[in-house]
Amino acid sequence: MKTLMIQGTTSDAGKSTLVAALCRVFANQGIKVAPFKPQNMALNSAVTNDGGEIGRAQALQAIAAKVEPETDFNPILLKPNSDTGAQVIIHGKAISNMEAGKYHDYKKVAMDAVITSHERLAKRFELLLVEGAGSPAEINLRENDIANMGYAEKVDCPVIIIADIDKGGVFAHLVGTLALLSGSEQARVKGFVINRFRGDISLLQGGLDWLEQYTGKPVLGVLPYLHDLTLDAEDAVAINNNVTHATINIAILLVPHISNHTDFDALRLHPNINVNYIRHTQVIPDVDLIILPGSKNVLGDLTFLINEGWDNQIKRHLRYGGKVLGICGGMQMLGNIIYDPEGVESSLKRVSGLALCDFETTLTSQKVLSKVTATLKLNNRQTLCSGYEIHAGVSKGNALKTPLITFSQHPNGFKTDGFISDDNAIAGTYLHGLFDEPNATMEILKWVKPTLQLDPISIDTHREQQLARLATMCETHLDIAQIISIYKGHNND
Numbered sequence: 001m002k003t004l005m006i007q008g009t010t011s012d013a014g015k016s017t018l019v020a021a022l023c024r025v026f027a028n029q030g031i032k033v034a035p036f037k038p039q040n041m042a043l044n045s046a047v048t049n050d051g052g053e054i055g056r057a058q059a060l061q062a063i064a065a066k067v068e069p070e071t072d073f074n075p076i077l078l079k080p081n082s083d084t085g086a087q088v089i090i091h092g093k094a095i096s097n098m099e100a101g102k103y104h105d106y107k108k109v110a111m112d113a114v115i116t117s118h119e120r121l122a123k124r125f126e127l128l129l130v131e132g133a134g135s136p137a138e139i140n141l142r143e144n145d146i147a148n149m150g151y152a153e154k155v156d157c158p159v160i161i162i163a164d165i166d167k168g169g170v171f172a173h174l175v176g177t178l179a180l181l182s183g184s185e186q187a188r189v190k191g192f193v194i195n196r197f198r199g200d201i202s203l204l205q206g207g208l209d210w211l212e213q214y215t216g217k218p219v220l221g222v223l224p225y226l227h228d229l230t231l232d233a234e235d236a237v238a239i240n241n242n243v244t245h246a247t248i249n250i251a252i253l254l255v256p257h258i259s260n261h262t263d264f265d266a267l268r269l270h271p272n273i274n275v276n277y278i279r280h281t282q283v284i285p286d287v288d289l290i291i292l293p294g295s296k297n298v299l300g301d302l303t304f305l306i307n308e309g310w311d312n313q314i315k316r317h318l319r320y321g322g323k324v325l326g327i328c329g330g331m332q333m334l335g336n337i338i339y340d341p342e343g344v345e346s347s348l349k350r351v352s353g354l355a356l357c358d359f360e361t362t363l364t365s366q367k368v369l370s371k372v373t374a375t376l377k378l379n380n381r382q383t384l385c386s387g388y389e390i391h392a393g394v395s396k397g398n399a400l401k402t403p404l405i406t407f408s409q410h411p412n413g414f415k416t417d418g419f420i421s422d423d424n425a426i427a428g429t430y431l432h433g434l435f436d437e438p439n440a441t442m443e444i445l446k447w448v449k450p451t452l453q454l455d456p457i458s459i460d461t462h463r464e465q466q467l468a469r470l471a472t473m474c475e476t477h478l479d480i481a482q483i484i485s486i487y488k489g490h491n492n493d
Contacts, residue, residue, distance in 0.1 A: 001122040003036075003157035004487040007132035007148055009173035013164045014195035014223070016057040017231065017470065019131045023065035024471040025480060026127060034125040035061030038114040039076040039133055039147040041086065043259040043296050044232075047388040051369045051411060052092020053077060056262060057131065060232045064467050065129075072117035076110050076146070078103070081257065081297045081345050091117070094367055097343075107144040111154070114146050118155055127487065130157065137180035149185045158190045158490045160483070166196035166225060171211055178215060190486045191220040193478065198225045221478035230269055231466050232262050246274035248449050249287040253310060253330075254279045255301035259294040260390065263327060266435040266459045273445075273454070284313040289323045289448045292330025294432065298363070298393070299340055299348040302333045311354055323448045324356070324426045328391050331418060331428030332361040335397065339363065344392050356426055357419060359397025367392045370411045374431065376440050377404060378420070378447045385440035387433035395430075404429050436460065 006022075008015040019035055026033045037058050046059035052071035062069040071092030078086040085099045088106070090113050098106060121128055134141075136148035136159075144150065152159050163173045174192055181189070192211065197204065201222060208219045252264055254277045268275045278284050295301040305311060314324060326334045335353040337360045340346060344363040353361075368389050376383040385405070403416035404427050418429035427447070435441045438456035445452050474480070 001125055001128055002487045002490070003118075003128045003130060003155055004483070005130040005132060005152050005157050005159045007136050007152075007159050007161050009135055009137075009161060009163040009177045010167065011134050013162050014193075015131045015162060016061070017229075018162055018193065018195070018223075018474075019129050020057075020061045020064040020231065020467065021470040021474040022129050022483070023061050024467050025474055026129075027064065027066045028471065031127055032125050033065045033127040033129060034067060034121055035065055035073050035131065036118070036121065036128050037074045037131040037133070038118075038151045039078070039110065040074050041078040041080065041133065043079055043257065044262055045077060045079065045260070045390060047369050047371050047390060048092060049371060050092070051371075053089055053094075053367075053369055053390060054092065056232050056260075060463070061129070061131070063463065064471075072120050075113045075117040079259075079296055082300075087296070092369070094365075104144065107146050111144075111146045111150070114151060115154065132159075135177060136161075136185070137177045139180065149181065149188070152188055153184065156490075157188075158486050159185075159188050160191050160193060160220060160486070161189055162193040162195050164195050165222075166198070170194055171207055174211065175215065178217075189217060190490075191218045191482070193220050194222045196225045197222050218479075218482065220482055221474075223473065223477050226469070226473060229466060229470065230265070231463065231470075232265070243274045244271045247272045247454055248289070248445060248452055249274045249276070249285075250289045250291060251276045251278050251284050251287040252291045252293055253284075253305060255293065255295055255304055257295050257297040257301050259296045259329070260327075260432045261293060263293065263432050263435060264291070266441060266457045266462075269462065270454070270457050278310070280308065284310060284317065287317070287322065289325060290314055290317055292324070292326040292333055294327055294390075295329035295333075297345045298329040298332050298361075299338055299351040300346050301329065302338065302351050302353065303348070305333065314354065314356070318356070318425055322425075325444070326426075326428040327434075328389075328430050328432060329393075331430065332393050332395065334426060334428050335359040335361055335395065335399070337361070338393075357397075357399040357421055357428065359395050359399045359419070361393045361395045363392050364394060365392070368412060368430070372407060372410055372431070374405045374407050374417070376434070376443055377406060378427075378443045379450075381443065383439050383443045385431075385434060385437055387431040387436070389430050390432065391430050393430075399428075405431060 040055035044056040054074035058074040059069040077089040080086045133147035340363040373386045376385045399419040404418035436459040441456040
């Protein structure tokens with residue numbers, strides 16, 4: 001197996017997108033390719049078929065590579081639950097919460113997990129396309145590094161560095177990054193990619209020539225700024241939505257530790273659905289539906305929600321006939337009490353919920369991770385749906401006797417999920433991804449607004465269109481032949 005690593009001068013330079021694009025380019029050529037990210041830090045994760053958890057970007061890259069997502073594609077996943085700590089997930093399973101200092105010392109052990117995954121993938125794939133994390137030039141993180149050059153040196157693979165020209169200072173970013181690397185690491189860098197260029201490329205040529213002469217490294221391509229490129233985001237919540245004529249208005253509460261915000265991409269991307277992300281200090285406007293999203297720190301985010309005064313605004317919304325939907329942690333907030341006796345997510349042991357529905361939740365160290373098909377029970381109809389679960393809570397109470405979802409088969413043996421309130425105004429579910437399928441989306445929106453008429457977006461179809469667009473762009477603007485020669489010419493079998 002050959003390995004090629006993409007590193008960036010900064011976070012959000014375009015590493016994830018470039019790896020996804022190259023996965024699709026090489027998959028289209030018939031190469032058996034897989035994505036890989038040694039260590040990821042993100043709250044937006046995905047569930048694999050075998051019940052593991054990986055970064056959302058690696059799941060997207062797997063789709064681009066035309067293979068099923070698996071835990072070896074992202075052996076180390078960190079999910080922040082405070083400013084200084086995170087849940088550590090190894091090979092798809094959570095092992096513990098760690099403060100940053102403790103994890104820094106733990107990285108020697110984590111590297112073993114990374115190499116184990118690398119070696120397993122080497123037996124099954126021809127090419128491994130690896131995504132770095134942040135920047136390889138973070139001086140304070142270079143000791144025991146497993147995410148960038150530490151990994152590249154360990155497996156002896158070539159590196160391409162990508163930089164975002166839209167941020168400004170692209171030549172300083174590239175030259176500075178290179179300068180802060182060791183001699184062996186510099187030699188490992190085989191070329192540069194410049195991302196998100198707008199304007200006349202001829203005006204950039206002088207800078208490209210200088211860069212190649214100064215560093216002795218080739219520029220492998222300049223990628224144009226792709227307007228309206230919409231792929232599964234992993235970090236920052238995409239809050240843009242271009243509404244031409246809104247037929248339904250939705251508010252999503254942007255809590256500090258929001259997780260799996262891609263749940264709402266199919267809503268946000270629809271030209272007739274107005275999605276309002278409500279942020280700190282903002283008042284919830286008059287809308288048809290309020291959504292409480294998932295959270296990696298449910299007790300802390302619930303406290304934040306109450307401090308914002310959103311609890312009273314939600315109750316007012318209900319009094320005036322609005323609907324409320326809670327997903328995962330958002331559902332837990334709707335109940336009477338949330339307990340965290342083991343400190344799974346925070347130091348808070350008990351927080352009173354919004355008490356809008358009669359149930360309680362206890363967080364446990366045992367996390368439910370599953371991909372499921374199910375039946376959505378709304379509007380006196382039964383609609384097939386699918387999604388995934390990532391939660392550490394067990395909810396019990398009278399409200400759950402009227403479930404929102406039923407399972408014909410569940411890996412954990414569950415028969416039902418969530419609830420619909422007696423007055424039909426509030427619903428909750430642990431299931432993520434409900435809006436990814438048009439039929440389920442339509443049923444939920446008709447629950448909110450029975451007279452609604454629109455054609456929902458299939459997120460799978462949309463994703464494929466975007467990946468095809470991305471691959472074509474890379475084939476046009478990158479020297480693919482040279483990239484192939486880089487990884488084929490390096491002896492990293």
